[in-house]
Amino acid sequence: METKIALQVGHITKVFPGVKALDDVTFEVAAGEVHGLVGENGAGKSTLMAVASGALLPEEGRVVINGVETKGDTEKARTLGLAIVRQEPALMPDLTVAENLYLGVSEAQRPSLLRTTAWAQRLLEQWSDDVEIDASERVVSLNPEQRFIVEIVKALATNPKVLVLDEPTEHLLAEDVKRLFERIRKVTAGGCAVVYISHRIREVQQIADRLTVLRDGQGQGTYDASNLSEQQIVELIVGGALDREFPPKATGGRAEIVLDVVGLRGTGFSDVSLQVKRGEIVGLAGIDGNGQREFMRALAGLNKSRGGVTVNGKSASLTNSQAATRSDIRYLPGDRHREGIFGDLSVRENFSLRSLSFDTVRGLVRPKSEGRRAREAVSSFAVKTPTIETPIRSLSGGNQQKLVLSSVLASKPKVLLVDEPTQGVDIGARMEIYKVLRQAAAAGTAVIVVSSDALEVAGLCDRVHIFSRGHIVKELRDGGVSESNITSAVLTATTERERGSASISSFWKWAAGDWAPLVMLALVICILGVYATHVNETYLSTRNLSGMLALVATLAIVSYGQQALMLVGGIDLSVGPLMGLMVVIQSFFLNDGAPFGQQIEGWIIVFVVAACVGFVNWLLVDPFRLHPMVATLATYMALQAVSLLLRPIPGGLIADSIVDGIGTQLGFVPVIAILAGIVALALEFGLFRSRLGLAFRGVGSRAEAARMAGVRPHLTLLTAYMGCSLLAGVAAVPMMAQVGSGDPSAGGNYTLASVAAVVIGGASLFGGRGSFIGALLGALLITQVNVVTSFLDLGDSWQSYLLGGMILASVALYSKSREMAVAK
Structure with a gap:
C-alpha cells in the first residue's frame, strides 16, 4: 500500500539579509506519522515551518499540502488543513480566550458569536476535565502555560490534516505534556501528519516515528527515530561528538x-x-x-x-x-517574550540596557564600548545574528535567550x-x-x-x-x-x-474589564449633575439640557470614529479640521434659496471628500508606514489650509430651514442626540458580536496574530480610517447647525476633545480595547464639565484643569487595572 504524503516541502531556499536561513531543504511527512524536526537554534526549523504554513515566501522551492501547492498563501494552507502551534503563541492578548479560539478555526467550524464562550469552554474541557482556564477571560491575564494550552487547543479544534508543533512543551507541566502526547497519538491514528519540533531529545524519541535533522539551514538526513540513541541524535545535530557532562x-x-x-x-x-x-x-x-x-x-x-x-x-x-x-540582585525571566526582550530594539541595545554603566561617561553612552561589549557577548554565547544592529525579535527563540542571559551576567550581579x-x-x-x-x-x-x-x-x-x-x-x-x-x-x-492566576484580585479583574469604565463614568456624571443642580437649579432646565445634549451628540459621533481607529492602534488628529472643512464646503451649497439639486450636490461632495481624507490617512500610515500622529497631523494642516483658502473669514449662512431641520427635537431632546445614542448601541453590539468588530480588536491587540488567524489587517485599517473620516463628516452636520455659517476654525476643538472622550471612556492608546458607549459617556462628561464650570462661574481655565485631571485619572486607573490583571 502506497504511503500518502500529507506535507511535502521541496528544495526550499530562504534568504534573510546577511543569512541564508534555508539552503535547498527537502522535507516530507506522511499521513498518520509523527515526524521530529531537530537542530540547533538558528538551524532553520521554525523558518522551514513558516514557509510550509505560508507565513514566509521562499526564494526557491515549493510547498504541497495533501497534493495541492500553496504558493505562500497562509489562508490556503489553513484551508488545506495545516495548523501550527508556534514557539510564541499566536494569540491576541486583548481578546478573550473564546474569541481567539473562534478566529483560530475556519468559518465553517465557527459557532454563532452569541454562543462562542460556551463552545470555547467545551473545547477547553476536552483538553482536561479540571482545566482552570475561563473562556471569557482575556488572554493577557493567562500565565505562559495557560497560553500554550489555548494555542494547542486552538490548533486541535481545526481538525487538522497537518499539525505543526514548534517547541510545544516548553511551558507545560508533566501532566499537560502527557495530555499533549495523548492528543498527538489520537490525531495521527485518524490520519493527521504531525511535525514535532523540540530541543528535548527524549521527547522526540518518545513520540516521533521518524526524524529529520537540520544544521545551518541544510538537511542532514531523515532517520527512523527508534534506531538512534540520544547521543547519536545530538551528534547529528551538532556535527560531531559533544561533551554532555554537567560542569x-x-x-x-x-x-x-x-x-x-x-x-x-x-x-x-x-x-x-x-x-x-x-x-x-x-x-x-x-x-x-x-x-x-x-x-x-x-x-x-x-x-x-x-x-x-x-x-x-x-x-x-x-x-x-x-x-x-x-x-x-538580577533576574533572568522564564517568559522572555513578555519580560526578557525589547523586540523592536537591536541586539546591541538589548545587551547593553542591563549594564549601561559600563558604557557611559557622565551619563553619555560610548558607542565604541557598547558595540565592543555586544560583539564580545554575541561571540562568547554563540548568538546567531547577522549584525549587532539586527532587531532582536528577528532572532530565533534560543538566540534571544542566550543574549538575555549574556546581558544579565554583563551587569556582574x-x-x-x-x-x-x-x-x-x-x-x-x-x-x-x-x-x-x-x-x-x-x-x-x-x-x-x-x-x-x-x-x-x-x-x-x-x-x-x-x-x-x-x-x-x-x-x-x-x-x-x-x-x-x-x-x-x-x-x-x-x-x-x-494556579498562579488566582492571585489576581476580583476588583482588579473587574476594573480591567469592559464594564468598569462605563460604571465609573456614569457614577461621576450623576455626582457632577447632582452637585451642579444643588448649586444652580437652572442646570436641569429643559433649555440647558437640550443645548447640552446637542453638543454631546456632535462630540460623541466624531468620538465614535476616533474610537474605531484607536481599536486598531491608530489615531486621527485631522478630524477637527475635516469637520470645519465640511461646514465650509456646505456654506456654498446650503444657502437660502439654493435649489434642491445643488443641496444634494453639496452633500455628495462633502462625504466624497471625507472618504478621500480617510483613504489618504490610511495610505500615509499603512503602505507608507508613517506614524499615525505624524501622518494625520500633516492632513490636519492641509485641511486647515484648504478651509482658509475657501473661506479666509467666516461667511456663507446656512439656510434656516436646514438648521431648524437638524435641530429637530422630541420634547426637549434633540433628535440628533437620540440618533447618537442609537448609533453607540449599534456599534457596541457590532464591536463584540460581529466578525468585523472582532477583526478590529484583533488587529489592535496583535496585528500579526490576527493575520495568522485569517484577518486582513490592511483592509481592516483601511475600513477604520475611512470610517473615522466619514463619522467626522456626519458629526459636522449638527455642528453646522450650531455654527450657522462657513467658519474654517469651527471644528478645531473637536480633535483633542474626541481623543479625550475615547480615553476617558476606557480605550487603550495601544489598540485592542475600547467601547462606543464609553465614548458616548466620555463625550457627555466632557460637555457636562464645560457647562457646569460656566454655571458655577469658574472660568474657562477650570475646564482645562478638570478635563486634564479626568484624562490623567482615567489613564492611571485603567492602566493600573490592566497591569494588575496580567498573569505573572
Whole structure:
C-alpha cells in the first residue's frame, strides 16, 4: 500500500539579509506519522515551518499540502488543513480566550458569536476535565502555560490534516505534556501528519516515528527515530561528538554566605528561609504554582514581600525591581517574550540596557564600548545574528535567550536569579549556559535556579529546595541531589497544584474589564449633575439640557470614529479640521434659496471628500508606514489650509430651514442626540458580536496574530480610517447647525476633545480595547464639565484643569487595572 504524503516541502531556499536561513531543504511527512524536526537554534526549523504554513515566501522551492501547492498563501494552507502551534503563541492578548479560539478555526467550524464562550469552554474541557482556564477571560491575564494550552487547543479544534508543533512543551507541566502526547497519538491514528519540533531529545524519541535533522539551514538526513540513541541524535545535530557532562559542582568548604533569606513571605509563599554560599548554585523544585517562582520574583522585586534579605551582609531592599537591582540582585525571566526582550530594539541595545554603566561617561553612552561589549557577548554565547544592529525579535527563540542571559551576567550581579535557564535552547547551547552559570557562581555570585527539568536541576545544582504549597518542605544536598530524588520529593510532597492566576484580585479583574469604565463614568456624571443642580437649579432646565445634549451628540459621533481607529492602534488628529472643512464646503451649497439639486450636490461632495481624507490617512500610515500622529497631523494642516483658502473669514449662512431641520427635537431632546445614542448601541453590539468588530480588536491587540488567524489587517485599517473620516463628516452636520455659517476654525476643538472622550471612556492608546458607549459617556462628561464650570462661574481655565485631571485619572486607573490583571 502506497504511503500518502500529507506535507511535502521541496528544495526550499530562504534568504534573510546577511543569512541564508534555508539552503535547498527537502522535507516530507506522511499521513498518520509523527515526524521530529531537530537542530540547533538558528538551524532553520521554525523558518522551514513558516514557509510550509505560508507565513514566509521562499526564494526557491515549493510547498504541497495533501497534493495541492500553496504558493505562500497562509489562508490556503489553513484551508488545506495545516495548523501550527508556534514557539510564541499566536494569540491576541486583548481578546478573550473564546474569541481567539473562534478566529483560530475556519468559518465553517465557527459557532454563532452569541454562543462562542460556551463552545470555547467545551473545547477547553476536552483538553482536561479540571482545566482552570475561563473562556471569557482575556488572554493577557493567562500565565505562559495557560497560553500554550489555548494555542494547542486552538490548533486541535481545526481538525487538522497537518499539525505543526514548534517547541510545544516548553511551558507545560508533566501532566499537560502527557495530555499533549495523548492528543498527538489520537490525531495521527485518524490520519493527521504531525511535525514535532523540540530541543528535548527524549521527547522526540518518545513520540516521533521518524526524524529529520537540520544544521545551518541544510538537511542532514531523515532517520527512523527508534534506531538512534540520544547521543547519536545530538551528534547529528551538532556535527560531531559533544561533551554532555554537567560542569563540576562546587567543592565542600566553609565558603562565606552571599545571599541570606530569613522568613520571607508574600503572595504564593510564606516563611521561606535559605542561604546561598559563594561558589554554589541552589535549585528550587516543585510542582508549578507551589511558590518557587513567586518566591524568586519576590527576590527580584517584582512581587511584594516582607522578611529579611541580606546580600554579602548588607540588607537588601525588594520594594521594586529597581531597588533589587541596586542591591545587586538580577533576574533572568522564564517568559522572555513578555519580560526578557525589547523586540523592536537591536541586539546591541538589548545587551547593553542591563549594564549601561559600563558604557557611559557622565551619563553619555560610548558607542565604541557598547558595540565592543555586544560583539564580545554575541561571540562568547554563540548568538546567531547577522549584525549587532539586527532587531532582536528577528532572532530565533534560543538566540534571544542566550543574549538575555549574556546581558544579565554583563551587569556582574552578586545574586543571579534564573527562571528556566535553557528554555527553548538547543543541546549544545545548554552545556555552554551550564558552564557560564557555574563560572558565575565560582566568581562569587549567588545563583538560584528554578527549572521544570528535574535532570537539569540535579546536574547543575549543589543543593535543591523542594517547594510545596508555598513552603520549603525538603532540602537535598551532596549525593542526595539526583533526578529520582527530586522527582520523588516533589511527588510525595503534594499532588495538588495551585494556579498562579488566582492571585489576581476580583476588583482588579473587574476594573480591567469592559464594564468598569462605563460604571465609573456614569457614577461621576450623576455626582457632577447632582452637585451642579444643588448649586444652580437652572442646570436641569429643559433649555440647558437640550443645548447640552446637542453638543454631546456632535462630540460623541466624531468620538465614535476616533474610537474605531484607536481599536486598531491608530489615531486621527485631522478630524477637527475635516469637520470645519465640511461646514465650509456646505456654506456654498446650503444657502437660502439654493435649489434642491445643488443641496444634494453639496452633500455628495462633502462625504466624497471625507472618504478621500480617510483613504489618504490610511495610505500615509499603512503602505507608507508613517506614524499615525505624524501622518494625520500633516492632513490636519492641509485641511486647515484648504478651509482658509475657501473661506479666509467666516461667511456663507446656512439656510434656516436646514438648521431648524437638524435641530429637530422630541420634547426637549434633540433628535440628533437620540440618533447618537442609537448609533453607540449599534456599534457596541457590532464591536463584540460581529466578525468585523472582532477583526478590529484583533488587529489592535496583535496585528500579526490576527493575520495568522485569517484577518486582513490592511483592509481592516483601511475600513477604520475611512470610517473615522466619514463619522467626522456626519458629526459636522449638527455642528453646522450650531455654527450657522462657513467658519474654517469651527471644528478645531473637536480633535483633542474626541481623543479625550475615547480615553476617558476606557480605550487603550495601544489598540485592542475600547467601547462606543464609553465614548458616548466620555463625550457627555466632557460637555457636562464645560457647562457646569460656566454655571458655577469658574472660568474657562477650570475646564482645562478638570478635563486634564479626568484624562490623567482615567489613564492611571485603567492602566493600573490592566497591569494588575496580567498573569505573572
